[in-house]
């Protein structure tokens with residue numbers, strides 16, 4: 073079963089490229105850029121990867137971003153992820169990046185997007201992995217900061233399919249970003265938002281009713297509201313679920329208590345993703361395998377989750393059909 077999971081062609085829909093920065097690469101980039109890290113070794117850095125909540129993780133994640141300075145750094149970061157994704161038989165990926173975590177340090181938006189885009193184009197031609205890029209706003213910052221950044225995103229709309237909302241959820245409800253999301257929607261961007269990771273079901277409702285999201289990132293807490301859960305299922309809105317992230321950030325106490333089966337039984341279009349694989353101890357196949365073991369997923373359930381990854385992607389319908397046909401050869 074583990075080998076079968078490994079071989080299935082799959083799509084990844086929730087992965088922060090900055091969260092794929094492995095400690096070894098962090099040290100290499102620090103040296104290349106003449107930056108002194110506040111850790112003596114990879115082992116010392118990894119010793120800090122023990123989080124009690126989302127904020128404790130984010131504090132370390134933003135510190136890690138500081139080694140990313142040049143276009144080559146962003147290229148190397150994305151290229152390393154792509155190599156790992158190919159090993160896991162990812163054939164399509166829709167990745168997030170956090171522009172403000174770089175522009176606020178004085179790194180030009182162009183430097184970031186050009187490095188990432190060049191790597192993903194090379195991944196497409198050399199590794200056969202298609203991609204979409206989603207630019208996320210940091211919700212702990214004011215909406216005005218998102219509005220100020222928005223023209224940069226618009227300038228690169230040929231490279232960016234959508235906008236998202238991430239960072240510290242509690243105290244930063246989706247309604248805070250109404251104007252910038254309305255503008256993005258009007259300009260034809262896909263829109264997604266992290267909601268219901270630590271925040272309440274009400275934030276998931278706002279993401280749907282106010283921001284008109286095309287997908288919900290995480291969404292776990294929607295299960296607290298039966299009516300909302302039924303609405304999400306009925307609309308066919310996808311949830312990009314991240315099991316190892318949920319475990320490491322204590323969204324679930326134990327992987328055996330993960331609500332993935334409940335999500336599927338309630339008819340939700342749930343998908344499995346790695347979120348920040350360098351920090352949470354595993355890439356997409358690790359998420360599938362550890363979750364399958366912990367909650368006892370059947371082959372049918374695993375197959376449904378992988379099918380959902382293509383159905384919930386932002387690929388055109390004809391390309392989705394090609395992927396689903398190829399997947400069926402493994403069914």
Ligand code: ADE
Nearest residue numbers: 088238239240266347348
């Ligand atoms: N940024 C990177 N990973 C995140 C997560 N799991 N939740 C919110 N913001 C994030």
Ligand code: ZN
Nearest residue numbers: 088266289347
């Ligand atoms: Zn995330």
